[in-house]
Amino acid sequence: MDIRDAIQERHSVRSFKNLPIEDEVKNKLNALIEQANEESGLNMQLVCDDPECFDTFLAHYGKFSNAKNYIAVVGKKSMENLDELCGYYGQSIVLEAQMLGLNTCWVGGTYGKGKCKADTEAGEKIVCVIAIGYGETEGVKHKSKPVEKLCNVSRDDMPTWFKNGMVAAMLAPTALNQQKFFVSLVGDEVMITAKRGPFTKVDLGIVKYNFEAACGHKCK
Ligand SMILES: Cc1cc2nc3c(=O)[nH]c(=O)nc-3n(C[C@H](O)[C@H](O)[C@H](O)COP(=O)(O)O)c2cc1C
Numbered sequence: 001m002d003i004r005d006a007i008q009e010r011h012s013v014r015s016f017k018n019l020p021i022e023d024e025v026k027n028k029l030n031a032l033i034e035q036a037n038e039e040s041g042l043n044m045q046l047v048c049d050d051p052e053c054f055d056t057f058l059a060h061y062g063k064f065s066n067a068k069n070y071i072a073v074v075g076k077k078s079m080e081n082l083d084e085l086c087g088y089y090g091q092s093i094v095l096e097a098q099m100l101g102l103n104t105c106w107v108g109g110t111y112g113k114g115k116c117k118a119d120t121e122a123g124e125k126i127v128c129v130i131a132i133g134y135g136e137t138e139g140v141k142h143k144s145k146p147v148e149k150l151c152n153v154s155r156d157d158m159p160t161w162f163k164n165g166m167v168a169a170m171l172a173p174t175a176l177n178q179q180k181f182f183v184s185l186v187g188d189e190v191m192i193t194a195k196r197g198p199f200t201k202v203d204l205g206i207v208k209y210n211f212e213a214a215c216g217h218k219c220k
Helices: 003-009 023-040 057-061 082-099 160-171 200-215
Strands: 045-047 070-076 103-107 124-133 181-186 189-194
Touching: 003 082, 003 160, 003 200, 023 045, 023 070, 023 082, 070 082, 082 103, 082 124, 082 200, 160 181, 160 189, 160 200, 181 200, 189 200
Parallel strands: none
Antiparallel strands: 045 070, 070 124, 103 124, 181 189
């Protein structure tokens, strides 16, 4: 599976098998997280065997089952673009996890905020968590807004690379599947912006990562 397959095959999974993440896989994930933290300045952390974090009324409402492992997406409150960075680097781990045979779900609301076991230093906050494990299913493809609503280029005028990027952007997870982003192609430059709403800046980072990973074209 390459990263494009991972983008296609990733869907939110909220029910997991009652299996621990294998040590070898855990080590690989930890190495990827460490590398992403070094590059971004974030403090993402893999927490395993902690069912309490999802043992809340909200999590039941959100239908989580056997969710025991998560990546806490943590960073300094003072960081410029903290939410966007969390989305961008978190999604890089989500896609690597997919390639390692794991399933995930970004979780911004339906987890126990006071119960998350991440180590936060002074001035840091937990922006969200990503549930991770071996899914009971692979999840299902989400409904998407039509491409015309999400970018400024008509279907017929899209260069192939841009089309590949848009397909990946439309497959990106967004909070409440709100897809409050807009992709503009001006000359050769791609700019992606976020509309207002909860977690839309985290969504923006996720969408940018998917777009870039699919077509190799850096976005602003
Ligand atoms: C930033 C963010 C926060 C999210 N928060 C939650 C949440 O609190 N609870 C939940 O069940 N799903 C949550 N999701 C998952 C979305 O509902 C899901 O990504 C969206 O419906 C699209 O579906 P897909 O991920 O299967 O493509 C969140 C997703 C993102 C990107």
